[in-house]
Amino acid sequence: MSEFNEPNPTLSENDTEESLNTAKETAECFDIDKVAELFASSLLEEDDVLLDAYLAAYEEIMRFFQLMGSIFGFVSSDVRSKIDILYELRKTDTEEQKNFETFKAMLVYERDANLLTKKGYVSGSRTLLRLHRGLEFFYEFLKRLQDLPNDEKTANVCRTAYDDTLGKHHAFLIRKGARLAMYAMPSRGDLLTRVCQDVQSAIAKLPEMLANTRRAYDRTEQLYTLHDLHNLP
Numbered sequence: 599m600s601e602f603n604e605p606n607p608t609l610s611e612n613d614t615e616e617s618l619n620t621a622k623e624t625a626e627c628f629d630i631d632k633v634a635e636l637f638a639s640s641l642l643e644e645d646d647v648l649l650d651a652y653l654a655a656y657e658e659i660m661r662f663f664q665l666m667g668s669i670f671g672f673v674s675s676d677v678r679s680k681i682d683i684l685y686e687l688r689k690t691d692t693e694e695q696k697n698f699e700t701f702k703a704m705l706v707y708e709r710d711a712n713l714l715t716k717k718g719y720v721s722g723s724r725t726l727l728r729l730h731r732g733l734e735f736f737y738e739f740l741k742r743l744q745d746l747p748n749d750e751k752t753a754n755v756c757r758t759a760y761d762d763t764l765g766k767h768h769a770f771l772i773r774k775g776a777r778l779a780m781y782a783m784p785s786r787g788d789l790l791t792r793v794c795q796d797v798q799s800a801i802a803k804l805p806e807m808l809a810n811t812r813r814a815y816d817r818t819e820q821l822y823t824l825h826d827l828h829n830l831p
Contacts, residue, residue, distance in 0.1 A: 627795040628662040634807040637814040647701040647817050649684065655814070656681055656729060659736055665793040669783055672776045673764070677732055680725045687722045698722060701818060705825050714830060724830040730818050735764040737811050744804050748787030756780045 633655050640651035660681065663674035687698045697707035708714050708723045715721075738759035743752060757780050765773050783789070787797075794800035822828050 628793040630807045634810045637810040683725045746786040753783045
């Protein structure tokens with residue numbers, strides 16, 4: 599599986615405008631409250647993460663990517679496939695389901711059963727690691743976005759967030775295409791208007807959503823560090 603799909607680097611601003619408008623017509627608005635609540639509910643007391651709640655939060659993040667249209671084509675389609683892989687693991691027979699209820703259970707089960715590099719087996723731990731890297735990009739982009747004036751373009755903060763996170767794991771050609779696609783990104787005000795139903799409410803709730811997203815990210819990071827699984831092939 600690829601880390602993420604290569605974007606279309608030839609988007610013009612008119613193409614981007616049309617893509618964003620079309621995307622909004624076919625998807626509901628991005629719900630910041632929902633992301634905050636789901637990530638909060640995913641965090642278990644025993645330093646673990648509930649997979650179902652995490653995936654539900656990521657579904658809402660997928661909505662954000664889809665509302666951005668072709669600009670985030672380098673991430674959205676591959677994120678979709680990875681979410682679906684983890685859903686399939688949750689649908690395994692009753693005896694196996696408990697092994698995929700939480701991040702810790704999945705990591706330990708696949709490691710101890712020698713499934714992490716087994717030929718023909720699609721590892722949930724490896725798949726989750728790719729979503730984890732994508733979540734860092736999402737978090738860093740929105741964190742930097744909140745400090746911009748409404749009339750300022752978002753391309754620079756998106757590129758720096760990408761370079762500092764997801765771009766580290768991409769091949770050169772994918773990095774180049776992703777950065778080119780970001781040149782067509784709208785201003786902060788236009789972006790928020792296109793993805794959020796109530797912009798002022800979204801801005802007010804963004805800090806809580808970012809805080810909960812960061813907590814889920816940090817918890818996941820700790821689990822992969824604890825089990826020495828950051829370098830899964």
